Amino acid sequence: MRSWKRLLIVIIMSLLGLAAAILALGIAFTNFIVDYWWHSELGYGEYFWLKVLYRYILSGAVTLFFFLIFFLNFWAASRFLGVDTATFAALGQREGTRYQRLVKLFQTGSLRVYTPLSLILAVAIALPFYRQWQAALLFVFGPAAGVRDPLFGNDVSFYLFAYPIFELIQFELLMASVILTLAVGLLYFLEHHLLPGRKRPWPTGAKFHMSGLVLITTLIVAWGFILDRFNLLYTDAHEPVFFGPGFIEIRYHLPLIWLAVATLVGAVLAGLAFAHWRRGLWMLIGLATLFAASLGLRHVGAITTAIDRFIVKPNPVKTERAFMKNNIDATLAAYDLGEVKIIDMTPGFPDEDVLDPELRTHLYNIPVWDPEYLDDVYQQMQGIRPFYHFSGVDTARYVINGQLSQVNLAAREVNISRLPAAAQNWENTHLRYTHGYGAVVTPASQDGAAPMRWYLRDLDLQSDVGFAVEKPDIYYGEEDLPYAIVPNRLNIVGISSFDEASSYNYTGGGGVPISSLFRRLLLALYLRDEKLFFSVNVDDKSRALFHRNIVERVKHLAPFLNLDHDPYIVLTPKRIYWIIDAYTSSDWYPASKRLTMRFNRDQEDQQLNYIRNSVKVVVDSFSGHVDFYIANPEDPIVRGYSRAFPGLFKDLGAMPPALKEQLRYPKDLFTAQMSIYARYHQTTPELFYEQAETWDFARVHDTLMKPFYFTTALEGYRSDQQSFILINPMTPVGRANLSVLAVAGTPTLGNVEPGKGYSQQIVLYRFSREVQADGPAQVSALIDQDPEIARQFALWDQKGSHVLRGRIIVLPVGRSVLYVQPVYIVSTGGTRIPELQRIILSMGNVVVMDASLESGIAKLEQRLREIRRQQPASPSTSPAPAFKPM
Known part of the structure; x- marks a missing residue:
């Protein structure tokens, strides 16, 4: 009876295990097939198979390599095990005992014991290669960079592609060789000392086998020391002075690394000679002592401290000059800062004609609306339906009425979470509210206390300046969009779409077709949603849109x-x-x-x-x-x-011209580059060590100023026509005055030659350190101190409304800088619709506030002329370089 119960338990457990295995394989199979369908519908079917091929062929080859290493060595060891049946007979033991069977299993059981053991060890060792397959691709396909590092003379591509893989290979080989040496040594030890029978000399083959394993392990360790040389290039021991190796690393640590390599190999060879022929003991002791000393001396802090105290610190620039220069040159090259153009400026009082009519035509692209405030306006005035949402406001430039004009725009996307809770059901989420519709566009320059001007608005996409989109449906966007099934059998009304009755006539062409019951089943499993399989509103013409x-x-x-x-x-x-x-x-x-960065949607x-x-x-x-x-x-x-x-x-x-014209210099890149260049513009080691001219990002009230886009033409920066540029003000570290205006853009987008990229250019307008140039924080303080502005703010900032001051925009004009700050009024109630009320302009310590840029510029110009007339005439000097829009 008990045997039947045991058998029943075994059967049930087996069935459960089989079901779990089938389920796991089914999920893996489903993900694989659906992912292939998705890639194929995008036109990337071949690319999908290449990814699979690279990932699993590479990982499989590494696993096979380590499996053969383990299996062949275990098999060879089993051949040299010296105990056989005759030994047991001589000891009077009956053949076939459990003990004898165990011994024979290790002697002859290569397939039964060593195959699974080798496979388990190989998978464990090769596991990191499964995660590093993309880096391994660059190891195979990465080209030469054409730039060599100054210390070791290797092409930079060696460090970008080969070095990290070599480190991984060395580590995995070392793990494999150590495990193998210990395992084989344990087998021989058990055979020689613990198994029955008199002790006999080790077989010659076993001796050479163990010697070979020890020697290979030694060579792998030595290779690790050789690779460790390159790790000196990434030391941060000299921070915050400079990054990378210095005098101590190159003159002290590097020779010790080479000494460790030579003495390690020599000591192991001497040890093997002594083990086989009992010769070379004193050489073994001497080399082992030198090896231990080479390792220990690298970690004796007193020696490096003494070198630093008595050699480096008394002459820091002289001893570290070459290493600082290496760090400067490498950093500028790595962040693509080798060709930054610097234009030195001497700030001065604005000229009388600095705000002349020709200049004004270029200042009317001033982006007076902050994106975060404009986003609230778009939501309240152009959301129109509760399920529409603007995920963010962008800046662009388009030719409007024959003139390149800067605009703000945003896409009207769908967001189901904004519907009432009762309406957030499966059908609405996946079959009905499937897409957004159209966009809104407003001019970047607006007047305060005036209605918002629109270039494109409403669901009928009204436009007085020629904006029109034939297919404005937005099925893919920045929102966290759930999967959608289109077309479907629902009769949908009241949802705007290019496709008439969009639920029946989706013509986008995207998504995975649900053309069979098998496809529907796999997609339901993939999306973890059984309703997709059972819904009667999904037919064989439907397509599943996901990763939206x-x-x-x-x-x-x-x-x-x-x-x-x-x-x-x-x-x-x-x-x-x-x-x-x-x-x-x-x-x-x-x-x-x-540098530490976090990119879009990264978790860390x-x-x-x-x-x-x-x-x-x-x-x-x-x-x-x-x-x-x-x-x-x-x-x-x-x-x-x-x-x-x-x-x-x-x-x-x-790329289609309409898209190419809208390419821009990205903010994340510019911010990263300027955070580096703030210090690394000091290209001589002396200046770099002093850090007297280090910059920082400008701040206003402890808030970091972000770079902003502006459409204009500047002398020294493609002055023949207007460009869409990023502007970022920089100040000295610990000070508020303006040091530099950093400008970045893409000046050659028109005609890109085949095989060529588009050029990116950074120009720095650097102000003289001898003359004060007010920074944004100082201008903000001047605004705070203006009594007329303070009174007006107090009047507006009454119960029911609140005054908000927008970002300060810094614009180069002549030999001076024009500062522009918008002023908004927003209700303190539940509905938030910021209203642009006034625009503050400041130049040459003069502050004015007006409702429009036109009248504000006129007022500012009048104030500047009055001040100039009151100033005594100054002797003529040669004109300094100046910003001059063309």
């Missing part, structure tokens, strides 16, 4: 790219597109200063010391199609991925 958040979509396609925080929309006569700036980055550029910060905006990603908001365009073909990382995945990336010259 554009950032998630791109990261799922190309996880090796880092994405900017600010995707932006582009309006074309046909459709609405999203453009995302994508970066390649690395933490392995030799001797380059490290990552360290990097190399970055390029190498890819522009275009996502069709209607169909969801994704295109990758190489913007910087000189970047070795993107070239490596392009080699690995032919057809994934397109030439930037193939």
